[in-house]
Amino acid sequence: MTSPSLPRRIAHLDMDAFYASVELLRYPQLQGLPVVIGGAPTQQNESRGRDWAGRLAQVPIEAFPRLAGYVGRGVITTATYPARAFGVGSAMGMMKAARLCPQAILLPVDFAEYRRWSRRFKQVVVSIAPVMENRGVDEVYIDFTEVPGGQREGGGVLARLLQKSIFDATGLTCSVGVAPNKLIAKMASEFNKPNGVAVLLPEDLQARIWPLACRKINGVGPKADAKLQSHGIHTIGELAARPREWLVEHFGRSYGAWLHDAAWGRDDRPVVTESEPVSMSRETTFERDLHAVADRAELGRIFTELCQQVAGDLQRKGYVGKTIGIKLRYDDFKIATRDQTVERHTQDAAVIRQVAGRCLKRVPLTRRLRLLGVRVGNLLPAACAASLPPPGWGESAPLF
């Protein structure tokens, strides 16, 4: 069925400044200007209607809200390329961004809209190359290996076809990396951003990958990078030069071996077209830090609402879970989690509220709280759980 002779060609496709580009579709007058998307996603922003968008589309540039004078705890979610030129980038605090680029136009996030455009571009992808793996709203992996034409110019021809098809259908641009596996494809998609294509063959590893910083490896974060640097390892080439045993000794059996494989461009993970969720959660950062005693009523309301939201998510998506947990972030930014596994899977807000409440009793509550979250894990599709035997089934009853 599959041709064993074909070399594996895996693409990583990454939409360019996705949220910002979607906003530019409806406010084309902002083209070329520094625009940032962000701020605390309040209810008003989430349900910002098409009416508002439609009206703003007619509005002159001067009428848009600016970053200057922003007060609050939000962070930047995305910035257009002109805004990035000022040093503004995602995950940056809004207050800091306002200092760097006060004239930037500030738009609130509208996830519902981004999801709509996400579905559109992914539909285009699967209509051309069906083996696609979702990696969030704005990126996908695609297996080119068996796609007709997927091997031409190492995948470059198909990559450009996808770019053109997505642009024709949506007006959005993307960047694509094609390589022998997901790990290298992910790095390659950044090479010619925005609106670029990069094709890497196995023999390109030394010239194109080894000069890169270790942090460019998907899976090497700030902690691992700092530790690598402390050992004098800055580039992927330097990482590749370390013996596997040395890496295992310093980074553990699993992570050390993985680091070695990554540096040598080895990665045989398949492109997975479907997967089931493991957990669902809702969390919120308060506008000001709250105290369990002094702000008991307000916290109670928020807590109940989070439980209702998670329950609503589970019901809408058709899942039940049996591990219910909470997450706190204290004013010193330290995080505590507690969870409890119950006998029966549930999607009921009252049950979640009750078990989460018990979790809350097990955690220190002297410090002020910055964030509260509720999580349900150990998920099962509701349809499967319905056919599950009742708890305790099959346990041997005491004889006497």
Place this chain on the structure above:
DNA sequence: TCTGGGGTCCTAGGACCC
């Protein structure tokens, strides 16, 4: 001027069972 929200996976210790 402090730093969002929604996820996944891994580790490590303890309980409990065979």
Place this chain on the structure above:
DNA sequence: TCTGGGGTCCTAGGACCC
């Protein structure tokens, strides 16, 4: 009475990603 593994589940924390 003492010794020993292996396997699974639960819980807490942490790294990392988009």
